[in-house]
Amino acid sequence: MKLIRYILLALGIIFVAIQFIRSERNINEQPSPTDIAKAFTVPDSVKVILKNACYDCHSNNTVYPWYSHVQPIGWFLTKHITQGKDELNFSEFGSYSTRKQLSKLEEIEDVINDDIMPLPSYKLMHKAAQLTNDEKALIINWIQLSKESLTENY
Amino acid sequence: MKNIILGFAIATTTLAFCNGNKSAENQNLSNRTQSISQTDNANLTISSVKDAKNTVSVKEIVSAYLQMKNAFTEDNSTGAASAGKKLGTAFKNFDKSALTEALKKTYEDVEADAIEHAEHIGANGGNIEHQREHFELLSKDIYDLVKAFGGGQVLYKDFCPMYNNGKGAFWLSETKEIQNPYFGKEMLNCGTITEELK
Numbered sequence: 001m002k003l004i005r006y007i008l009l010a011l012g013i014i015f016v017a018i019q020f021i022r023s024e025r026n027i028n029e030q031p032s033p034t035d036i037a038k039a040f041t042v043p044d045s046v047k048v049i050l051k052n053a054c055y056d057c058h059s060n061n062t063v064y065p066w067y068s069h070v071q072p073i074g075w076f077l078t079k080h081i082t083q084g085k086d087e088l089n090f091s092e093f094g095s096y097s098t099r100k101q102l103s104k105l106e107e108i109e110d111v112i113n114d115d116i117m118p119l120p121s122y123k124l125m126h127k128a129a130q131l132t133n134d135e136k137a138l139i140i141n142w143i144q145l146s147k148e149s150l151t152e153n154y
Numbered sequence: 155m156k157n158i159i160l161g162f163a164i165a166t167t168t169l170a171f172c173n174g175n176k177s178a179e180n181q182n183l184s185n186r187t188q189s190i191s192q193t194d195n196a197n198l199t200i201s202s203v204k205d206a207k208n209t210v211s212v213k214e215i216v217s218a219y220l221q222m223k224n225a226f227t228e229d230n231s232t233g234a235a236s237a238g239k240k241l242g243t244a245f246k247n248f249d250k251s252a253l254t255e256a257l258k259k260t261y262e263d264v265e266a267d268a269i270e271h272a273e274h275i276g277a278n279g280g281n282i283e284h285q286r287e288h289f290e291l292l293s294k295d296i297y298d299l300v301k302a303f304g305g306g307q308v309l310y311k312d313f314c315p316m317y318n319n320g321k322g323a324f325w326l327s328e329t330k331e332i333q334n335p336y337f338g339k340e341m342l343n344c345g346t347i348t349e350e351l352k
Contacts, residue, residue: 099266
């Protein structure tokens with residue numbers, strides 16, 4: 001019985017202790033010169049969807065939920081964001097080579113069509129990221145146009 | 155007793171914390187090594203520009219790609235994944251030092267994109283449809299690479315008009331016989347040769 005109390009106490013101490021270990025936040029005030037909106041024409045309707053469904057993990061600005069302040073959830077989110085930005089970063093899209101831009105656009109199309117992205121766990125917590133068919137169609141259509149604009153000058 | 159548990163608690167937290175830092179450090183280190191070897195390469199290029207095209211071979215890359223292609227024709231997702239890992243390594247091992255500036259640029263352009271696809275295919279064993287989507291993009295990279303460097307063997311560019319909801323996709327093959335990597339057993343013989351690369 002005593003042992004259980006010690007273990008609980010220890011867990012409590014660990015929990016409190018890790019709250020002080022906070023990871024750096026993915027928030028940048030300055031507008032990025034290589035943002036996708038500068039390299040491509042992005043209509044407002046598409047911009048809103050990208051912002052609500054993609055930017056938290058695929059841009060230099062995350063809108064953090066309150067529970068991101070609770071560790072280890074915060075660490076978990078940070079890991080996701082780092083990986084997400086590594087794969088695709090809309091804030092730096094303009095710095096990609098034409099080949100990579102084409103390839104990324106193609107991938108976006110695939111993951112939207114196949115419902116791989118946004119991630120199920122993300123959609124669970126973000127209602128706006130649960131894309132309707134119309135929203136998906138908007139994105140796909142915009143991707144097509146962007147790809148064409150790229151291949152014309154390639 | 156209490157002390158032991160407390161000590162353990164502190165130890166685990168510090169450990170977890172240090173681990174995080176360590177990987178960042180490692181990355182820094184590998185970035186540094188990379189930049190060092192890049193400067194080395196730049197120096198070497200000047201001296202060996204002349205016979206660049208003869209000495210350079212993308213053979214290992216092409217063979218890993220073909221291995222992947224053949225795994226896809228057999229609907230073998232794990233086989234494709236291991237070929238993906240091999241292909242990623244082949245790209246990294248490729249010696250750019252003897253390349254002319256122009257070829258080096260082409261190579262690096264292709265490399266940056268292709269490595270990502272190769273690694274994705276490597277990491278997605280079990281999800282063959284997603285792997286194939288990356289394979290389509292990868293095939294374009296490898297085609298451009300072979301166009302610039304030669305494949306070291308005769309290769310055929312095959313086209314299947316049905317993949318991707320009728321948009322079609324191509325791949326490279328070492329055999330004249332059509333073996334479709336996008337559909338596998340479902341439609342193994344769908345496709346035509348559109349180009350012969352020597």
